[in-house]
Ligand SMILES: [Zn+2]
């Protein structure tokens with residue numbers, strides 16, 4: 001079968017490999033839709049020691065498909081079922097899992113290999129984070145389950161209340177998902193980005209106001225423009241950073257009202273630092289939270305949002321393409337021509 005194989009930064013190709021076999025507790029799936037993600041682009045460009053400790057490796061982690069075989073002991077799934085799975089499972093035994101902080105699990109089991117005609121879901125993910133799709137849900141819509149689950153986690157940590165004004169910094173797939181879920185949570189959302197094309201999508205996702213910072217030269221002018229879009233110019237009740245740049249982390253904190261919360265969601269390079277006015281943090285009682293990944297509860301909630309139609313996974317997809325379009329699709333994402341592609345092996 002054909003599968004994407006990652007050899008190291010910049011070296012990624014579609015190759016012929018043997019099909020996987022479902023071992024005990026595992027499920028083999030014919031992939032019908034596999035979505036590209038910012039993490040794929042990052043990994044392709046610079047490598048990713050945590051996701052790819054050994055090379056060469058299979059590539060891709062957002063997918064939906066049809067079960068072709070199940071290993072010994074699997075009872076919840078059978079051949080022919082349409083399924084979706086998250087990209088990891090927590091161990092359930094380490095200190096973090098014991099505290100209910102499974103996103104921090106020390107032994108997260110990862111799945112790589114969604115960009116392929118077939119993928120085998122590891123036992124831990126079968127047991128914890130794999131779901132049958134309702135007939136009403138398309139493979140394309142279900143494939144971005146993982147980013148949706150992480151955003152459900154971010155929303156959970158945000159404490160958004162009915163009537164809040166939420167500023168979402170960044171309108172890529174993650175930012176757009178935050179816009180949609182914050183609206184579902186009863187907030188008015190201000191979307192901030194530097195691309196008019198992405199801000200149009202934010203309005204379609206439910207943003208009631210937008211701030212285009214493309215022509216604002218410096219941090220101070222950007223902060224002023226964002227504050228002006230909030231009630232009384234006071235700032236956001238909740239600010240969400242969905243870009244992954246320290247300068248935008250600072251922008252998210254500087255545009256909060258007193259007593260507000262910032263959810264700093266976009267991953268930055270290792271060693272990157274950002275600054276907070278500590279006096280403002282004290283006298284304005286600001287809360288600043290980092291949020292990473294998801295837990296099984298967030299995955300379950302994400303599946304429910306997809307199944308009910310509350311969240312339309314297809315709205316995130318720029319275009320559907322063939323598997324051989326993987327690298328061109330990552331290049332298109334890097335160039336800002338699209339934000340998320342579904343590949344249909
Ligand atoms: Zn992803």
Ligand SMILES: [Zn+2]
Nearest residue numbers: 091094097105
């Ligand atoms: Zn654990």
